[in-house]
Amino acid sequence: MTAATPHATSYAQPFARTDRTAFGLWWWTVDHWLLGGVAALMFLGVALSFASSPAAAQRIGIDNELHFAIRMCIFSGLGAAILLFSSMMSPRGVRRVAFFTFAVSILIMIALPFIGHSAKGAQRWLQLGGFGLQPSEFVKPALVVLASWMFAEGQKGQGVPGVSIAFFMYLLTVGLLLIQPDVGQTVLTTIAFGACFFMAGVPLRWILGLGVVAVSGLVSTYFLFDHVAQRVQKFLGAEAADTTQIDRASDAIAAGGLFGAGPGEGVMKRHVPDLHTDFIYSVGAEEYGLLFSLLLIGLFAFVTVRGLYKAMRLSDPFEQVAAAGLFVLFAQQAFINIAVNLNLIPTKGMTLPFISYGGSSMLAMGLTLGLALALTRKRPGAYAQTEGLAPTRAFQ
């Protein structure tokens, strides 16, 4: 990359439009709005980690108050790097990365029962020198891309049994997730996969049948897994259920009010386990108030809507569905996490994309949005101007 010659008086773009290096090409083709939204989220995540880290470190007896904040900075940096590199891919590169990621993740998940690290009653982690790696985080974007590809291939009518292959990959993933057991990731994977299938153009009467299967699957997790049943009962207000976490979260959000208690003034962070991961929203809401919460929700909504809109206007079916599926992955996780914090749905341990502390989720989200950005980049013929819904140009 070569920087343009700076002028003495006026601001110059760092790269000229004629810059043909990989980075210059990337900069001029990637969607700046999406990139800005994600960058803002990452910044907020790092900032909030400085608020939550001392309390979390103290809770588990780590001397260094900034233990989590420093690691969060490292994770964010790595996440940004992964996002950058994966967003430079071509659609073909996206498929390759997805295939490679999927294969490796599945292999690790198969091996987990033998080499995995068990935490909080489930084997989900691969311990890699001080960092716990959770392969199930990476398998989701990979599955979404590969399934979308298979749907698109299937529809071409060239003899590829796309639907069958996609469902085979889906069942393999979900089966391995349920062995761990990880009901939360199973639900996320199912929703994203279902959304891809839906968007690929599945007939409406099929949706009805698959919906019944999905709902009965969800109901059966209630009976098969004790902790799921407990959480649902807790949400429904059953007497015996322990609602400490969510009660504290509700109190903290209420204490924050409109303007918040002020930076560093939050007290809930000292009471709630998992505050730096699953309940980071409440920590932020207590210290910075509703205005901050709305900003955060707004950012997630903006990235989601902008991303889906871009995906909608792509012309290739694979790119459309894959990009949209990746944004669905991002959006559903944000929605579920915040909804749990607001006590709108039962407690489900789920990270808030880019905001929660956690290496695996940060890197996987970097990969997810990196691939999505790669697919929504401007390329010759990528965007159709005349087909389908009339472009409104509202976002351009």
Added chain:
Amino acid sequence: MRPGDIKVTPNPSWRWLAERVWSVEHAFERIKAEGRAEEDTRVRIFFVLAAFSLAFVILAFGAARAALFSGNAHARSGPAAAAERADLVDRNGLLMAANLTHYKLFIDPEEVWEPAETRRAIRRVLPKVSADRLRKAIQGQRRAFIIGGLTPQQRQAVHDLALPGVYFEEEDKRAYPLGTSAAHLIGFVDAGGKGLAGVERALDADIRTAGRDGRPVALSIDLRVQAALEDELAGAARDQQARGAVGIVTDVRTGEILGLASYPSFDPGAAGRASDDQRLNRATQAVYEMGSTFKVFTLAAALDSGAANRNSTFDVASPLNLGGRVVHDHDAKGGRVTLEDVFIHSSNIGTSKLALSMGAPTVTRYFKALGLFAPGELELSSAWPIRPRKWDPNTLASVSFGQAISVSPVTLAQAMGAVLNGGRLVPLTIRRLEPGRAPEGQRVISEATSRNMLDLMRLNVVRGTGSKANAAGLRVGGKTGSAQKVVNGRYAQTTLVSSFAAVFPTDGPMDRDRYLVLVVLDEPHGSAASGGARTGGWTAAPAAGRIIDRIAPFLGVRRAADPFSTATGEKLAVEETPDALGEAEQ
């Protein structure tokens, strides 16, 4: 048909599966070809986009509702810092122990401007600081700890000096707002917040867990009962110049300890300054030969095993000679007396004969079942009883009236509870039990026996040795005890452990709440108030009566007409009294 699907295996089920797969694939493929609008990918993505837009709008409304309209907008989300140890509260939620934020003082010598002035100024506002330590810190190289446990006022005083290089860190310190009250029960912690004695030690793990959750630990104690108990106990102990004293109040139905006092007491906030004697919890860690209160157990065993009934008679005319040992009665009646008289006149001869007629196996079986041979399940660590090694007739006779066996007062209280609550051994506890959560307990004696013992104890207060424990209208029952202590290897005539085990009310259904009040005085010396006497009936019984008089209102026991208080004190079986009579307000 495609070339791919014909060359599958001949197995029909595989072929069927392959056909299914291809039919699905073809259907999926056709859809695209037909290009209907509602199955177009763009329309579908737009639908997803709309759904998520709606979802995020809902989130925004949810966030606004949670932040602004949740009803507790002004509630803080908890104390400023999660206390390491939970508050201890009594059964009504009154504070007994709490963690308060104190401060540690540090000095960073690199930032100190005027060492001499700094030293002088800090010593002026904090005289307790060691001059030597201060000097070393100021001359040192790095930040050094000076003193801990500073109150907010002391911190402010140092701040007011406006010295550079002075730093504070927060620390938790245990505070006991009740002072010496309930000191032995609460116990105390070390500087690091680790429970060393009492509840602080017994429930250490629970207190930490509760502290993390920000909720208090509720004890079974009723502070009102505790206060009255301590007041009267200290009064009696001082009046009698006793070495020590114990007072226990329990609910015999649930096993909850409502009050537990050991005299002399100490300040748990400064436990280090108390003597070992003050810190000794005589209720749990001391064992005494309890004397005649044990006759309750001997008679209960006799009635329950069928060895005697209330009308059995005993010849107590002459002292009982047991091979070199002679058992006397203090209050000799002479002639043949009934079981009732043996009890209310506390006849050692009669009780000994009763025990001998039952034999050692029966007596030990009952005593073991009553928990007299073990410390019990109370959370506070209590002492093991000292029991005889061999059970010859001599020992058996002694044990029958509470000599030759030493138990802690809590062990005695637990066994008394089993006799008085309908016959179930319910473990004593210092935790508040939720209503309806009282343990069932182990059946030890029958309900009929328990009823008989309540009647006998009531009778003993109406016209026996326990008359000074009566409290107007509260249907008090009880049994005295005056055990001789061993001094220089011999039982001493005038060195006594005087006690009284009282129960009230004695009437009403067997499953009602009934309260045991146990008063033990170690070496009373007699006083004008007791007419110079040192025995339980004159020293402990009046104290028990006064305690009952004061605590009954807190426990919801109403004063009522008393069927036993007839002119003659004649027996009128309690179970035959109509309830209307019993409930009439006096």
